[in-house]
Every structure is written in C-alpha cells, then in structure tokens.
Amino acid sequence: MSKDLTIAIDVNSPVPVYRQVVDAVRHLLVDGELRPGDILPPVRQLALDLGVHFNTVAQSYRVLSEEGWLDLKRRRGAMVLDRSVPDRPDRDRQERGLQRLREVIAQLQAEGIPARSIAGRLRRLADGIEGGKS
Amino acid sequence: MTLLVALWNLMLLAAGILFFVTPEMSRPGTLFGITVVPDFAFTEEGSALLRRYRRRIAVTTLTAILVINVGVTISPGFTLPIGVGLELVGAIACWVRASKETRAFAHAVPSVRLASLNPNLRALPGGWLFLIGPYLVLALAGWFLYSNWHAIPERFPIHWGPDGTANGWAHRTIFGVFGILLGGLFSNALTTMIACIVVFRTRNFSGPGSDVAGDRAFKRATYFLMMFISYLMSITFAVVSTHPIWAGSSQTSPLPIVIVPLVFVIPVAAVIYLVRISRSRKGSTGDGTPDACWRWGMFYYNPDDPSLLVEKRMGLGWTLNFGNRWSWALIAVMFLPGVIIFVVAGLVKQ
Numbered sequence: 001m002s003k004d005l006t007i008a009i010d011v012n013s014p015v016p017v018y019r020q021v022v023d024a025v026r027h028l029l030v031d032g033e034l035r036p037g038d039i040l041p042p043v044r045q046l047a048l049d050l051g052v053h054f055n056t057v058a059q060s061y062r063v064l065s066e067e068g069w070l071d072l073k074r075r076r077g078a079m080v081l082d083r084s085v086p087d088r089p090d091r092d093r094q095e096r097g098l099q100r101l102r103e104v105i106a107q108l109q110a111e112g113i114p115a116r117s118i119a120g121r122l123r124r125l126a127d128g129i130e131g132g133k134s
Numbered sequence: 135m136t137l138l139v140a141l142w143n144l145m146l147l148a149a150g151i152l153f154f155v156t157p158e159m160s161r162p163g164t165l166f167g168i169t170v171v172p173d174f175a176f177t178e179e180g181s182a183l184l185r186r187y188r189r190r191i192a193v194t195t196l197t198a199i200l201v202i203n204v205g206v207t208i209s210p211g212f213t214l215p216i217g218v219g220l221e222l223v224g225a226i227a228c229w230v231r232a233s234k235e236t237r238a239f240a241h242a243v244p245s246v247r248l249a250s251l252n253p254n255l256r257a258l259p260g261g262w263l264f265l266i267g268p269y270l271v272l273a274l275a276g277w278f279l280y281s282n283w284h285a286i287p288e289r290f291p292i293h294w295g296p297d298g299t300a301n302g303w304a305h306r307t308i309f310g311v312f313g314i315l316l317g318g319l320f321s322n323a324l325t326t327m328i329a330c331i332v333v334f335r336t337r338n339f340s341g342p343g344s345d346v347a348g349d350r351a352f353k354r355a356t357y358f359l360m361m362f363i364s365y366l367m368s369i370t371f372a373v374v375s376t377h378p379i380w381a382g383s384s385q386t387s388p389l390p391i392v393i394v395p396l397v398f399v400i401p402v403a404a405v406i407y408l409v410r411i412s413r414s415r416k417g418s419t420g421d422g423t424p425d426a427c428w429r430w431g432m433f434y435y436n437p438d439d440p441s442l443l444v445e446k447r448m449g450l451g452w453t454l455n456f457g458n459r460w461s462w463a464l465i466a467v468m469f470l471p472g473v474i475i476f477v478v479a480g481l482v483k484q
C-alpha cells in the first residue's frame with residue numbers, strides 16, 4: 001500500500017454497513033489504489049475503528065473474497081489478489097448491476113439531488129472509465 | 135480519635151476537591167458525559183452548568199464533613215460510613231443531575247466514521263522487549279534469591295510501618311521468599327494487560343472534525359504511564375523481596391521512607407501529565423461514541439461496539455464497555471490478583 005488509505009461509512013445511512021465497506025474497498029480496488037499483494041487490516045482492527053460488530057466486517061471481506069478480490073486464507077488480515085476482469089460478464093450479473101445503478105440514481109433523486117447534477121456526475125464518471133480511471 | 139476525625143475530614147475534603155475538578159479532566163468536546171461543542175464550557179450556558187454543579191458539590195462535601203464532626207460525638211461507629219456514603223452518593227447525584235441538564239446542549243455525534251486500511255496501525259510503542267521488561271526485573275530478583283538461598287535468614291521482615299519498623303515477618307520457605315515476587319507478577323500482569331488493551335482493543339476514532347493525532351498521543355501516554363507503573367512496581371517488589379539478603383533480619387528499613395511519598399506523588403504527577411495531554415486535543419466531535427450508550431454519563435454500554443475500553447467521560451482515563459462480554463471477564467481478572475495477593479500474604483505471614 002503506497003499511502004495511508006481510509007474508508008468511510010455512515011451509520012445512519014439506509015445502506016447496510018457491510019455493503020458500505022464492500023463498496024468503499026471495491027472502489028479502491030477498481031481504482032488501483034489497492035494493488036495485488038497489499039494486506040488489508042484484520043477484521044477485528046477494522047471493526048474496532050469503525051465501531052461496528054466483527055461479523056459486519058467479516059461479511060464484507062467474505063463478499064470481496066467471493067468476488068475474487070481477496071484471499072482470506074491468511075491468518076492476519078486479507079491479501080489483495082491479482083484479479084483479472086472477466087472478458088464477457090454473465091448477462092444476469094450485468095443486468096443486476098445495472099439495476100442497482102438505476103436504484104441508486106432513483107434514491108439520489110428521492111433525496112432531492114437534482115437530475116442534472118446526477119447526470120453531470122455520471123458523465124464525468126463515464127469519461128473516467130473510458131479514460132481508464134473511474 | 136481526634137487525629138482520626140481530622141484524617142477523615144481531610145479525606146472528605148480531598149474527595150470533594152476531586153469531584154469539583156472532575157469536569158476539567160474530561161476531554162474537550164464532552165461535558166458531564168454529553169457530547170458538546172469543544173468550547174462549550176466557556177460559554178454562558180456551560181459556565182452556568184459548571185457553577186451549579188460546583189455549588190452542589192461544595193454543599194455535599196460540607197454536609198458530609200458536618201455529619202462526621204457532629205455524628206462522631208453521638209455514634210462514632212455509624213458516623214464514618216454515613217459521612218463517606220453521603221459524600222459519594224451526593225457527588226454522583228450532582229454529576230447525574232448536571233449530565234441531564236447538559237443534554238439540552240448536546241451536539242450531534244457525527245454518523246460518518248473513517249477507518250484506516252493500514253494493517254500495521256497498532257504497533258506496540260517501545261517494542262516487545264520494553265513490554266516484558268517488568269517481568270525480566272522480577273525474574274532477575276527471583277534468580278538472585280535462588281542463587282543466594284542460604285544467605286536468607288530463617289525469619290525476616292516483609293512489612294514495615296511508616297516509621298520503618300518491621301511489623302510483618304516471613305520464614306525461609308518457597309512461599310515466604312518468592313511470594314512477594316508472585317504478587318508482583320500478578321500486579322504486572324494486570325497493568326501490562328490494560329496497557330496492551332489500550333493499544334490493541336480500543337478504537338482509533340476518526341471522523342469529520344476528530345483529532346486523530348491527539349487521540350493517538352493520549353493512547354501512547356496512557357500506555358507509557360501504565361508501563362512506568364509496572365516497572366516501578368517490579369522494582370519495588372524486587373527490592374522488597376531481596377531485602378533479607380541485603381539487609382538481613384534487621385528490624386528497621388529505609389524502604390517506607392522512600393516508597394510512601396512515591397505512593398502520593400506519582401498518582402498526582404500522572405494525573406497532571408495525562409490531563410495536559412488530554413486537554414491539548416483539538417477535536418470538535420467528542421469521542422465518537424453515541425451519547426445514548428452512556429448511562430448517567432458514567433457507564434458505557436454498547437453491544438455493537440467491539441471496543442473493550444473506551445475513554446472515560448467522567449474524569450480521566452479509560453472505562454469498560456459493559457456491552458462487551460469480555461469486559462466482565464476483565465473485571466474478574468482485575469479482582470483475581472487482589473484475592474491471590476491476600477491469600478498469599480496470609481500464607482506468608484503464617
């Protein structure tokens with residue numbers, strides 16, 4: 001890990017904490033901030049610092065492990081794996097992911113964020129993805 | 135009797151002063167166990183709350199002192215517990231009332247929490263050798279006693295009065311010679327365990343407006359203070375246990391003259407040292423624990439928080455998270471050395 005990375009959660013958010021941890025770590029993985037061979041903190045340490053139950057963080061690590069990002073066989077912490085991006089993702093999986101994106105956009109609109117602002121941010125994100133950075 | 139009453143008056147007065155300054159010991163951002171804006175104590179409302187609390191503490195202390203001095207002429211046996219009980223219960227009631235009054239000015243605890251992904255965040259300050267140092271001191275004393283077994287008198291003093299005259303004796307047996315070191319071993323186990331829990335099993339709170347560096351400095355200070363106490367106790371136990379070799383069966387000892395003042399000076403110096411570090415923190419969000427989990431602003435109960443210890447909101451230092459089942463095991467372990475020392479001391483005296 002080249003620099004001290006942090007993740008943030010909001011305990012008042014309707015999104016479950018384990019999902020927030022998964023999303024935050026996955027974001028760092030996709031961005032390349034976390035590289036293969038990097039070690040994440042042990043479940044207990046991360047749970048302590050976030051002030052959440054051990055099982056919550058353990059569940060997040062399991063989800064990331066099932067996605068192929070982490071190796072949990074180590075005794076201490078979790079190691080980031082060299083995960084190759086699948087060439088042709090499963091159609092159902094792709095559809096589920098896009099559905100989630102639609103739901104998030106609907107939630108943002110429901111919270112009062114103007115559609116133009118959301119669209120602008122999505123456009124910038126899309127440009128980043130095409131340019132190799134999300 | 136007069137001297138005893140004077141002593142109790144002094145103790146009640148000291149307790150009153152301690153309760154009087156207790157709000158000053160809390161970290162910036164909390165007052166009477168409630169999360170507030172950092173400079174709240176200096177605002178008009180904050181000052182009024184503090185003034186009311188202190189007035190009540192002064193009345194409670196003076197009442198307790200009055201009860202002791204009047205009651206001693208009527209029923210000396212009952213007066214002392216009533217006076218002390220009045221002081222304690224009264225002071226706690228003052229705190230609880232002030233805590234309830236402060237709720238009206240509570241500042242929301244941020245719901246956003248940050249955590250570092252650095253896996254080596256909890257390195258042991260000073261390293262492992264520094265941690266086991268107190269045990270090495272005891273081991274050295276044990277080896278010295280074992281090597282000089284025949285130089286130990288058949289009967290030797292192990293306890294002295296304030297004037298340095300021996301009033302407790304032991305015989306040259308395994309318990310008699312090594313029992314003191316065993317006591318040292320347990321007291322070290324307790325202090326080093328708490329020191330390690332502060333490093334490894336407490337939260338590094340990090341949220342918007344928090345003073346991460348200040349909190350880490352406070353943790354390090356607590357760790358080094360606990361270790362300092364552990365080293366000091368080890369040296370004391372080592373010196374007392376080897377006393378029969380370097381002083382023989384002499385009736386007097388200079389040890390109390392050295393140790394007794396330290397018992398008073400060190401805690402005061404430690405509190406001043408920790409208060410300075412605690413109060414220098416600049417965070418604007420309290421300690422990050424939810425106010426709703428603090429009972430009376432004193433006891434922390436949060437089953438969702440895996441921390442074993444959290445920073446106290448009443449006074450200075452750390453308190454248990456009673457919502458963590460390991461806390462109860464820790465309480466049992468804390469009492470264990472006391473029980474063992476009591477039993478061992480009894481055996482040694484026999």
